[in-house]
Amino acid sequence: MAAAAPPPPPSDVPEPRMAPPETTPIGHPVFTRIRLATPLDVPFIHKLIHQMAVFEKLTHLFSATESSLSSTLFLSPPFKSFTIFLLELSSSPIPPLLSPSPSFTPIEKTFNFDLPLNDPEKDVFSVHYGSDQVVIAGFVLFFPNYSTFLGKPGFYVEDLFVRECYRRKGFGKMLLSAVAKQAVKMGYGRVEWVVLDWNVNAIKFYEQMGAQVLPEWRICRLTGDSLQADQNANV
Amino acid sequence: MAAAAPPPPPSDVPEPRMAPPETTPIGHPVFTRIRLATPLDVPFIHKLIHQMAVFEKLTHLFSATESSLSSTLFLSPPFKSFTIFLLELSSSPIPPLLSPSPSFTPIEKTFNFDLPLNDPEKDVFSVHYGSDQVVIAGFVLFFPNYSTFLGKPGFYVEDLFVRECYRRKGFGKMLLSAVAKQAVKMGYGRVEWVVLDWNVNAIKFYEQMGAQVLPEWRICRLTGDSLQADQNANV
Numbered sequence: 001m002a003a004a005a006p007p008p009p010p011s012d013v014p015e016p017r018m019a020p021p022e023t024t025p026i027g028h029p030v031f032t033r034i035r036l037a038t039p040l041d042v043p044f045i046h047k048l049i050h051q052m053a054v055f056e057k058l059t060h061l062f063s064a065t066e067s068s069l070s071s072t073l074f075l076s077p078p079f080k081s082f083t084i085f086l087l088e089l090s091s092s093p094i095p096p097l098l099s100p101s102p103s104f105t106p107i108e109k110t111f112n113f114d115l116p117l118n119d120p121e122k123d124v125f126s127v128h129y130g131s132d133q134v135v136i137a138g139f140v141l142f143f144p145n146y147s148t149f150l151g152k153p154g155f156y157v158e159d160l161f162v163r164e165c166y167r168r169k170g171f172g173k174m175l176l177s178a179v180a181k182q183a184v185k186m187g188y189g190r191v192e193w194v195v196l197d198w199n200v201n202a203i204k205f206y207e208q209m210g211a212q213v214l215p216e217w218r219i220c221r222l223t224g225d226s227l228q229a230d231q232n233a234n235v
Numbered sequence: 236m237a238a239a240a241p242p243p244p245p246s247d248v249p250e251p252r253m254a255p256p257e258t259t260p261i262g263h264p265v266f267t268r269i270r271l272a273t274p275l276d277v278p279f280i281h282k283l284i285h286q287m288a289v290f291e292k293l294t295h296l297f298s299a300t301e302s303s304l305s306s307t308l309f310l311s312p313p314f315k316s317f318t319i320f321l322l323e324l325s326s327s328p329i330p331p332l333l334s335p336s337p338s339f340t341p342i343e344k345t346f347n348f349d350l351p352l353n354d355p356e357k358d359v360f361s362v363h364y365g366s367d368q369v370v371i372a373g374f375v376l377f378f379p380n381y382s383t384f385l386g387k388p389g390f391y392v393e394d395l396f397v398r399e400c401y402r403r404k405g406f407g408k409m410l411l412s413a414v415a416k417q418a419v420k421m422g423y424g425r426v427e428w429v430v431l432d433w434n435v436n437a438i439k440f441y442e443q444m445g446a447q448v449l450p451e452w453r454i455c456r457l458t459g460d461s462l463q464a465d466q467n468a469n470v
Contacts, residue, residue: 080316148284222445223424
């Protein structure tokens with residue numbers, strides 16, 4: 001608003017507070033992209049999973065190595081088995097992928113935040129595209145499951161993780177929505193995941209997305225010695 | 236014992252009751268086999284799933300058809316994706332498969348029951364191998380899942396079902412153990428499934444097998460309209 005402008009007419013609209021000149025960009029743009037992970041991303045994936053274990057106070061259960069991930073992931077085409085979406089993030093537009101997957105068109109979205117996002121681990125999670133640098137902010141790992149009642153597959157989301165400095169910005173929802181979108185594209189019937197019952201914020205968030213939380217089902221797990229023992233029992 | 240035999244010496248061992256001659260077979264032998272299902276088994280699988288929906292009082296959720304099953308199952312090699320083991324049963328030895336899968340050697344076991352197993356739906360669930368007839372008594376449907384903490388796959392058991400007239404004989408455990416055995420063979424880390432929290436008998440049975448029931452996790456499900464809606468939200 002120019003200084004010489006006449007006072008505005010009386011109105012219910014509140015007087016605007018003094019703002020920066022309109023030519024100054026407001027906020028901090030953040031360019032994001034969801035793309036398929038590749039075997040080259042294993043070091044990032046390993047670090048992200050480890051951070052998740054730290055966050056969940058479950059590092060005693062964490063035994064994955066880059067080698068164990070490399071030998072068990074990326075063995076099938078995307079969406080047929082274990083599949084990982086990575087969330088990339090940059091303060092400038094992200095260049096196109098040199099070798100895009102024919103199976104998946106990356107999802108791009110631009111955010112505008114009031115404050116810059118400070119990433120203390122920017123160097124550890126950087127990917128370079130020529131002279132451009134983006135950071136890996138999170139991931140989702142999912143794979144097909146099957147509903148015999150529907151007679152069709154769905155997706156099961158094993159992990160959804162956004163690094164601490166990028167939380168509460170809508171990135172988790174962006175990753176989960178990308179899985180839902182892919183499920184719909186493939187004609188799948190549902191997307192499922194699990195949540196800890198005391199994580200009321202997460203449960204509220206999921207219910208706002210339209211998810212049902214099924215109260216009666218409990219997970220059973222046979223692992224370690226019991227798994228080894230059971231396979232010989234009574235057979 | 237011959238009638239002319241002298242009375243036995245005093246002993247703590249109870250006098251044997253009069254038994255049938257030793258040459259008479261005691262009980263009713265039941266020959267069982269767990270084998271991989273094939274596309275030809277879809278009509279049986281469909282009926283089994285429907286019976287499961289009736290048992291669980293969830294027929295309102297049941298929309299699978301033989302066609303939807305055929306178009307979504309058997310698309311990948313066994314154990315790479317959705318896999319079904321069928322339990323076959325006969326009162327006489329079951330003939331070998333004409334086209335055995337190289338991926339799986341059928342598991343055979345002979346039971347001996349005091350009473351014959353009467354199957355009111357024997358004709359509906361019969362498979363003919365030449366002049367031999369066996370019945371399908373149950374099934375288990377499972378597929379790989381993935382533990383990022385272990386950095387390796389496991390199996391998730393979606394359905395385990397034994398027809399009513401064959402329950403409480405150990406057949407359910409036989410099917411679940413076959414999945415555990417396959418998991419160990421493939422170097423997988425765990426087998427998981429879910430159970431309804433009010434099904435205390437099932438929970439007790441699973442715990443006796445060495446399974447942990449994880450009390451804190453809840454299943455979240457995005458399906459139907461919410462799944463369709465969500466894929467467009469905020470992305």
